[in-house]
Amino acid sequence: MNYFARKKIKNILADQIEQYNDIIVMGWVRTKRVSKNIAFIEINDGSCLKNLQLVILEPEEFPLAEINTGSSIKVTGYIDKVEGREQSVEMKVEQLEIIGEAPADYLLQKKRHSFEFLREIAHLRPRTNTFGVINRFRSKMSYAVHDYFYKNDFKYIHTPIITAGDAEGAGEVFKVSTLDFKNLPQNDQGAIDYTQDFFGEETGLTVSGQLEAELMATALGDVYTFGPTFRAENSNTSRHASEFWMIEPEMAFCDLTEMMTLMEDFIKNLFNFALQQSPEEMEFFNKWIDKGRQQIIADIVEADFGRITYTEAVDILEKSKADFEYPVSWGIDLQSEHERFLTEEYFKKPVMVTDYPKEIKAFYMRMNQDQKTVAAVDCLVPGVGEIIGGSQREERYDVLKARMEELEMDLEKYQWFLDIRKYGSVPHSGFGLGFERLLMYLSGMQNIRDVIAFPRTPGSAKF
């Protein structure tokens, strides 16, 4: 529907307008060239990467001197199609109005800025070419996720952000409280009395929606989460953020093998969506961020993913003559160098590795018959290694309870999680994909801070 008087530049350039005269366009000035008899201004309105070229035939009639890079203007005029040029559409300006000036101290002058610098001015960086592209891409890929699951009849669930469980082993938790820190209530034992806190117990920010997703899957069938999760780890790497978005599908009546088929289909669909539905952004990444990225993604869409067990993988790694920093033996957690060897050197395509030693995987993964490995799967892709991890879940009440006792977990906290195994338990499986990791992989961007509009990292929550 057309709510707006103005036309979007994206639609004008794609010739998706019905009208060519008395067009109103609003946007921000990117460049200005003024000569005696003609002036050119390129403006951008955020709807796409490309600018619209404005042509002004009587420059002296317009307040061009007051227009700087970053100024916002409103123009009225008509659209002219120019045959045989790259910029085939331009707009002849009849009226021009300055909406907002951009004083000379505007930091985004026309030149290239480093990503490090732009992080310092995160409130302005969405106005740059690169971060405009990234933010539009993030939006499109979010839609791709929802659209894939909707069309495959998964139910989207909102798992809680504030939680009293501690999701064993997933990571450090941010505490959430309304207590007066300067005057904390104490109980009889001299400990902090959390019964007086907002929720009547100690609470924190979720590290994963998986356990709740399992609960929902064992009622609704196929579900997925797509929401923020949190890790309070003090790790300042280019791949970790304290707040990030996770996609966690969980399927009832689904074993590991079926899930692997889904996982492969899901990745290929998302990658294909990027190539087909987001070509402007993918071409930008391919040209400016990582040459060859489009081909890498296209190859994965066409590949038959390999399938191999952890034990086979260790065997391959041990027999290889590769010079690994971390030595390989059965039982180790595979390092990035090992994963990359498997997918880049050995398979030369994505590979799904299954059946890991139980000691290096989470308590809820289903024990295999050998009693040594669990029905886990990691999907490895060239360039980074693991991009998705998942497992069939332990649905056998007694087996799960024994494992939790072995790990000395607080069974009372997980009573509801055990209950869903006690009553009408079913085989079920699920996996997790970090949304920012997906975006980094598709775009070739190297720092997680640059694929989130407002990154949270240790010491940084400014914007």
Place this chain on the structure above:
Amino acid sequence: MNYFARKKIKNILADQIEQYNDIIVMGWVRTKRVSKNIAFIEINDGSCLKNLQLVILEPEEFPLAEINTGSSIKVTGYIDKVEGREQSVEMKVEQLEIIGEAPADYLLQKKRHSFEFLREIAHLRPRTNTFGVINRFRSKMSYAVHDYFYKNDFKYIHTPIITAGDAEGAGEVFKVSTLDFKNLPQNDQGAIDYTQDFFGEETGLTVSGQLEAELMATALGDVYTFGPTFRAENSNTSRHASEFWMIEPEMAFCDLTEMMTLMEDFIKNLFNFALQQSPEEMEFFNKWIDKGRQQIIADIVEADFGRITYTEAVDILEKSKADFEYPVSWGIDLQSEHERFLTEEYFKKPVMVTDYPKEIKAFYMRMNQDQKTVAAVDCLVPGVGEIIGGSQREERYDVLKARMEELEMDLEKYQWFLDIRKYGSVPHSGFGLGFERLLMYLSGMQNIRDVIAFPRTPGSAKF
């Protein structure tokens, strides 16, 4: 794509399968009737409200005695179409396997349970008819939101959950910290030294993504948020939760009038989606939750929303002979009884009220020429009153700064918010819709705790 060996009951009942023999179905037993020569079992797999009827012709061959309400089973057999009956499809069972038993202490036996009771067992309630319907409906309406904005070329943005700003006036904030509460660091002034906290300053959970959405709109054009927001208010009402999902579109180059057109179109599209794309759920609500609900929703889809100023509204209310609990005069915040009079009695359809006194609205709303009112709008609907609130935002740097100083706000914290007015400022507008309020309105559900899978309210974060 078909990843799964099993067939979903939804697809079988809708005759969306290619195969009728050697069908595998898995699900949870809802009812069982056994006689000497025949047995009937109804199972549900979460894919839809309706059960699939299983027919067992030689009951003594199967372990029927061990099957209870809530057990999960796997059956193989063939689909039989029965003409001229309401339940026109049934499945003849050839093999049956019990996957998970349901001991006699299973709380969801076949009878009606009160919503209050079901809240106590929130980990099991998604398995009931009502909460299966609600969770599927929530999922569909989430998709409706994303689909509407995607097709209208809005960009979905993830605004931060952890924030250092305090979003003046929006409500009480949950504190987020990793400090050791028992051993809090102090600064020279004897106050808590938040520079030692995880983010180097005091942080809390967001109460709204609006300010960040404004920032993104003034770079990307049309954007929206759809994510969790938080209020630490100790209010135990049926309409307030401490964690809820908000939808907040924000449009650059858009004035109040254009936004009102968008707002009306948005509501009508969502309501129409519910009726057209979610008929099973809407019929359920209409039958079991609130008779007549479908017609109320259909009427709104067809209505031309009224438009009126606050001043006109006060005039209408003052001239009415209605017996209000709260007396009406220019300057008051309209109460629910006033809003409902306007939409139910006077207009008999939704009405958008604009231009409220500045004193009862937020600091960021655009001052009107009269210097007394701001360019705000509330959309009122029959039955509840306000369902959406929005405004044109103050884009004039000097005017906004003066207003913030008048309200004694901390300008330093909002420097970035002022900056986007300083450089290439543009007119922009936005509104907010609480997703749970939308679901309650469409379904007729009366308690917000019953439209969120894992509600957070004072004293309650158990599941």
